[in-house]
Every structure is written in structure tokens, then in C-alpha cells.
């Protein structure tokens with residue numbers, strides 16, 4: 001990288017994104033994406049090798065109809081598309097599916113009336129999903145808690161709990177059912193759920209709507225963060241829906257919500273239940289997790305012989321009342337910078353470039369699900385996994401009288 005033209009700050013930004021080292025003052029937007037910096041500053045021949053090492057095999061770009069490209073431009077969001085191919089087989093036809101990952105900023109300020117905030121987000125998502133349909137998307141997934149600001153940092157109950165809705169009958173689910181029917185698309189809609197059948201309890205839930213328009217079911221967030229300003233445990237408990245997988249016309253899908261991506265066993269259990277594509281709708285900020293982001297969902301795709309789709313929101317959300325982070329530092333009124341960078345990873349370790357760190361975007365990836373079994377046959381992780389050995393040890397490790405097996409010099 002040319003230090004003279006890019007300067008120290010840019011150099012530090014790249015270094016941090018690649019290697020996770022500290023980079024003072026690098027909290028906000030500042031650069032578009034890691035990929036765009038590499039492209040700009042590395043000579044083409046070396047770039048090919050750098051990309052192979054960092055991102056796996058080179059992916060073909062998807063061609064989109066010109067009206068889709070125009071509409072994305074007019075509606076001010078980034079549109080990218082890639083093909084993640086598999087080898088042709090003799091006995092099975094390719095199983096081709098197009099997934100759409102949507103990342104976006106909130107539309108209205110966080111102190112606007114609740115209904116206006118929700119309605120504006122419905123409108124925004126509606127215009128992005130229309131373009132997804134023009135691009136042939138079969139399954140679309142939105143970011144975590146997409147109908148609201150990520151207000152859990154505040155620890156205030158009002159007005160944020162008012163954003164909660166029934167997973168089965170709420171107006172957001174109705175809205176997604178309309179989209180699903182209209183565009184013949186499976187819709188994965190992560191919301192703040194209110195479960196009135198069980199005392200009006202709140203949950204962090206992904207609703208899966210079939211392309212028929214019926215609600216196929218819901219999957220609740222299994223692991224609730226206890227880190228930084230992610231004070232979600234104030235609002236809801238760990239999910240009780242296990243690791244269910246949804247059979248759709250476009251393959252078996254599962255939803256591992258945000259912080260669940262740090263838990264390899266969580267990905268693993270969705271895969272054990274047969275997931276071919278695992279979505280990871282998220283809301284996470286640069287200071288906390290950006291160096292981990294490109295690794296975790298990608299590693300899960302490799303380890304579990306499946307596709308993974310990591311989605312993060314964009315922008316900085318400001319709140320009326322300041323809150324503290326329990327770290328002795330001054331109170332503040334924003335959560336930090338949500339850095340987008342949504343991407344798709346394949347079981348062979350390849351992955352798409354991330355969407356922008358700063359803009360709303362739609363990432364379309366065409367997947368051949370046959371790749372899962374091809375890579376499983378090649379690497380055999382499911383066959384060599386020794387699960388019975390781990391099941392036995394895990395069973396022992398969770399008992400109160402567990403003694404770690406440590407050998408010491410006498």
C-alpha cells in the first residue's frame with residue numbers, strides 16, 4: 001500500500017480490519033470497505049493473489065437487469081451480486097438459489113413517533129425487496145430487529161418495548177407475508193417479538209415466512225450478549241426454540257441471530273438439524289467486533305459444510321437520553337458505528353466481498369447448494385467429527401462434580 005497517497009490513517013484502518021490490532025480514533029465510517037481499499041491500492045497481479053488468500057476462489061459477478069440497477073441507484077442503495085458455484089454432478093441437478101441480504105440505516109430519528117419509525121422502515125425495506133425481486137432473489141433476510149433502532153443500549157423500557165409485535169399476527173409479519181406472496185420469495189424477518197400467549201413476554205425472534213405467504217415458523221435468539229452496551233438481557237431471555245430448521249422450496253434454512261455467531265456449537269446444531277443456509281442477522285459496532293466479523297460466519301460455513309449469510313446494520317443511532325457503559329467513561333448518547341459489511345460465505349471457504357460499511361445495500365448471491373455435499377465428501381468433517389466422544393465429555397463437563405483433566409508434574 002502506497003503510504004504517501006493513502007496516509008497513516010488509511011494504513012491503520014486496513015491493518016485493523018485485517019488483523020484486529022488497535023487503531024485509535026477509528027470508530028466511525030471513514031472508509032467504504034476493505035475490498036475497495038485493496039482494489040484501489042494493490043497492483044492487479046498481486047491483488048489477485050491477495051484476494052485468493054483473504055477471500056478464497058474468485059467469484060463471478062452476477063449480471064442484473066438494467067432496471068434493477070437503475071432502481072437501486074435512484075433509491076440510493078448499493079447493489080452487488082456474486083455466484084458461488086459447485087461442480088456439475090452426474091446424478092443430481094444443480095440446486096440453484098438466490099439469497100438477498102439487506103442492510104440499512106434507520107430512517108427516522110429515534111425520538112420520532114414509534115409508528116412513523118416502523119412505517120418508514122417498512123417503506124424502505126419494501127423498495128429494496130422490490131429490487132431483490134427484479135434480481136431473482138428467492139430468499140431475503142433483513143438485519144436483526146429491523147423495524148427499530150437498536151435501542152437496548154439505553155436500558156430504558158419506554159418507548160422501545162412498544163416496537164415489539166406478535167411473530168404470527170403483527171403488522172410487520174403481515175407486511176412480510178404481502179412481500180412473500182407478491183414476489184414468490186421466502187422472507188426472514190428478525191423482529192422484537194411480543195408473545196401474548198405467554199404473558200406478553202419479549203423475545204428476539206426471526207419470523208420465517210414461506211414464499212406461499214404463510215408463516216412457516218419462528219426462531220428465537222439463543223445467546224443474549226453481555227458485552228459492551230448490548231444490554232439486551234434487560235429486555236428478553238435466551239430463546240427457547242432450539243435449533244430448528246425450516247424446509248423451504250429453496251432449501252433448508254436456519255437463523256442464528258447476531259451474538260449466536262460467537263458460539264460454534266450454535267452454528268453446529270443448526271447444521272446437525274440439516275441447515276443448508278444459515279442466516280446471521282446482526283447489529284454490531286466497529287469498536288467491539290469488526291475484526292471478528294469477517295471470520296466468524298465464514299469459519300462456520302467451512303466447519304459445518306453449509307452456506308452462511310452475515311448481515312449487519314449501518315450508521316450511528318443517537319438517543320435522547322445519555323447512558324453509561326459501566327466502564328468509568330463519560331455518559332454518551334450513541335451506540336457507536338454499525339459497520340454493515342454484510343457477506344455470504346461458502347463451505348469451501350470462499351466468500352463474497354462485503355457490502356459497504358456506510359451505505360444501505362442489497363447483496364445478492366447465487367448459491368448452488370450441491371456444493372455443501374461436495375465439500376463434505378472432500379473434507380469429511382461430519383464423518384471425522386467424533387461427536388460421541390465430545391457428547392460424553394460435554395455431558396461430564398456440565399456436571400457439578402466435573403474435574404478438568406489436567407496433567408501436572410508431581
Ligand SMILES: NC(=O)NCCC(=O)O
Nearest residue numbers: 225230258259283284289
Ligand atoms: N446484537 C448483538 O447480539 N450484538 C452483540 C455484539 C456482537 O455480537 O457483535
